[in-house]
Amino acid sequence: MFKRFHQLYPADSMASDQKIYRASTTAPVNIAVIKYWGKRDPTLNLPTNSSLSVTLSQSDLRTHTTASCSSTYRKETPEDSLLLNGKLEPLTTPRSIACLRSLRALRSELESTNPSLPKLSTYPLRLASSNNFPTAAGLASSAAGFAALVRAIADLYELPQSPTELSLIARQGSGSACRSLLGGYVAWDKGSRDDGTDSCARLVAPKSHWPEMRALILVASAEQKSVSSTAGMQTTVKTSGLFRQRVEAVPQRMLEMEKAIREKDFEAFAEITRKESNSFHATCLDTDPPIFYMNETSKMAIRAVEAINKEAGRTVATYTFDAGPNCVIYYLEKDWDFLAAKLDLALDGKEGWSKERTSDAGGLGVGNERVEEGLKNGVSRVIMTSVGEGPISVQDHLIDEHGKPV
């Protein structure tokens, strides 16, 4: 290794480039309202249907990643490495390799057009990342994680590519990650090309278009799930008849959802969101063997939303579930008082529950005692958040100026 290094770089250039290069970013979680479920090409991570999500605020949920590289790393740890939440995570999976290869190729192009640039593409990468929420527990950690990884390395390499162009790379890490490169309301167009070059994220509307959107996450379980999204969707594609119907229905839903967002029509947004979630979970149940992501607490959360809307006489809230039992309730800021009053008896005392509201706590009302009890027992914590921005470049590094984790 050392010999090859000498051949590539003469001694004087070696001495002049002992620098530790670093770039850090935070990246958001996104929760889909039109779900991605099914791959038409598992290697390139190309989906069977387009999807659409709301990017959530990084004030509450975020991944923080530092990417660093240096010629000096060659002597210590010549392999690329990732320290995730303090533990070494392999960067040898085909997904990680695909992301790193694409980013290096773009840097290498820059270096060949401008030979005065340091040859960062040839240096080992050292990454450190932390999620401020449970990893692999159905809270979209892979989405925020790969978006942060791609954004941080792109910044380290000073790549000129747009977030949409970078989303093509993040998609190869984890499909849903492509949507976390943008803020606000984001579509992932499935694309039609075999090479996947048109399967990328697209901004439907920035956060500023509809900033009143709120999300209340009822964490029903922070355990790692039994069937990963990757494995689950492959089995669904192979075994579910319902899945084929779903794939045919999604394009129309995408159009309707984009219209609802454009027109800030919460009623339509809510109806499509809940129907989509139910259709996705029905497809999971139709998989052989069936996949159960929702649990009893999830079902109680659905009943609670129904009771709240009935009591209001209009749609004030909607729900969606990813590949896990946690319920994400979307609602508009103006309806917080009403929603909070209805949920207060069930969620009082839970970590993350805020009592800042003006109405009296009425609870879910007569006939919903079982629902209230189910939420009381089954929800471990809540996360109150809102629509948010895309990745943000930060100066707070998780790797110090000597290349060591902080």
Ligand SMILES: Nc1ncnc2c1ncn2[C@@H]1O[C@H](COP(=O)(O)OP(=O)(O)OP(=O)(O)O)[C@@H](O)[C@H]1O
């Ligand atoms: N900060 C991170 N940086 C790099 N990779 C990460 C990061 N966080 C999570 N990952 C990767 O994502 C994997 C977890 O993905 P998985 O799809 O199983 O769960 P999830 O994303 O939390 O849930 P879901 O996608 O169902 O909402 C981790 O094992 C790790 O490989």
Ligand SMILES: C[C@@](O)(CCOP(=O)(O)OP(=O)(O)O)CC(=O)O
């Ligand atoms: C239910 C989902 O959250 C599935 C997410 O699947 P992943 O993006 O985690 O799958 P891979 O591409 O295999 O990594 C729906 C969604 O986010 O659209």
